[in-house]
Amino acid sequence: MQDAKIRLYVEQPLAPGQAVALSRDQAHYLFTVMRLGAGAPVLLFNGRDGEWRAGVTVAGRQGGMLTCGAQTRAVQTPPDLWLLFAPIRKARTDFIVEKAVEMGVARVVPVQTAHTNADRIRQDRLQAHAVEAAEQCGATFVPEVAELVALDRLLADWPSERRILWADESLVGARDALQGAGRGGPWAILVGPEGGFSEKERARLRAMPQVLPVSLGPRILRADTAAVAALTLWQSVLGDWT
Ligand code: SAH
Numbered sequence: 001m002q003d004a005k006i007r008l009y010v011e012q013p014l015a016p017g018q019a020v021a022l023s024r025d026q027a028h029y030l031f032t033v034m035r036l037g038a039g040a041p042v043l044l045f046n047g048r049d050g051e052w053r054a055g056v057t058v059a060g061r062q063g064g065m066l067t068c069g070a071q072t073r074a075v076q077t078p079p080d081l082w083l084l085f086a087p088i089r090k091a092r093t094d095f096i097v098e099k100a101v102e103m104g105v106a107r108v109v110p111v112q113t114a115h116t117n118a119d120r121i122r123q124d125r126l127q128a129h130a131v132e133a134a135e136q137c138g139a140t141f142v143p144e145v146a147e148l149v150a151l152d153r154l155l156a157d158w159p160s161e162r163r164i165l166w167a168d169e170s171l172v173g174a175r176d177a178l179q180g181a182g183r184g185g186p187w188a189i190l191v192g193p194e195g196g197f198s199e200k201e202r203a204r205l206r207a208m209p210q211v212l213p214v215s216l217g218p219r220i221l222r223a224d225t226a227a228v229a230a231l232t233l234w235q236s237v238l239g240d241w242t
Pocket of ligand 1: 166167168169170171172173190191192193194195196197214215216217218219220221222223226
C-alpha cells in the first residue's frame with residue numbers, strides 16, 4: 001500500500017470506517033495543490049482520537065470525502081504546560097506559536113505586558129498556525145491559542161496550584177533553579193517582550209508563591225529564542241522528554 005505523506009487536521013470524530021467530509025479549503029489543498037486522487041492515502045488527526053490512516057473516496061473541486069481505515073497512533077497529549085508570551089512582531093509571534101506546538105504545550109496564551117507593543121492579535125490566524133505546525137511535526141494534539149489577555153488580569157486570578165517558570169532576564173548568568181522544582185502538576189512558562197518586564201510586574205511576580213524565577217544563561221536572549229530555550233529547559237527537566 002502507498003505510504004501516506006500528508007497529515008491533515010480535521011474536526012470530526014475518527015473511528016474505523018468513519019466517513020469524513022472535507023471543507024472546500026481542505027479539498028482544494030488535497031486535490032488541487034497536492035494533486036491527490038481517489039484511493040490516495042492521507043493521515044488524519046483531530047486532537048482527541050489519535051492518528052488514522054484514511055483513503056480518498058470522493059475527490060471533487062468543491063469538496064470531497066475520506067474514509068478512515070485503521071488507527072496508526074494513539075493520541076499523545078503534552079504535559080499540562082502553558083506558554084505565556086508577550087506577542088512581538090508578526091513573523092516572530094508565528095515562530096513562537098509554531099515552536100510551542102513542536103516542543104509540546106497544552107495551551108498558548110499571548111499576554112499583554114507593560115512593555116508589549118502589540119495591543120491585539122489575530123487569534124484565528126495564530127490558531128490556524130498551530131494546526132499547521134501540528135500537521136507538520138507529527139503531533140496528535142493541537143494546543144488552544146487563547147485571546148490576548150493583560151498579564152495583570154491573568155495573574156489576578158491565577159490558580160494556586162499552577163506553578164510558573166518565569167524567564168527573568170535580571171537573573172542572567174545565575175544558576176538554574178529548576179532542578180529542585182519537583183515533577184508533576186500544572187505549570188506555565190512566562191517569557192517577556194523585547195523590552196523586558198516592568199518593575200511593577202517584577203514585584204508582583206516575585207510576591208507570588210507559584211512563581212519560580214529562572215535564568216536562561218549568561219546572555220540576554222531575544223524573546224523568541226527565550227521561549228524555545230525555556231520550553232527546552234522545562235521539557236528536559238520536568239516534561240515528557242525523559
Ligand atoms: N530588554 C531586556 C531583555 C528582554 S529579553 C533587557 O535588556 O533586560 C525578552 C525576554 O526573554 C525577557 O523578558 C525574559 O523573559 C527572556 N530572557 C531573555 N534572556 C534571558 C535570560 N538570560 N534569562 C532569563 N530570561 C531571559
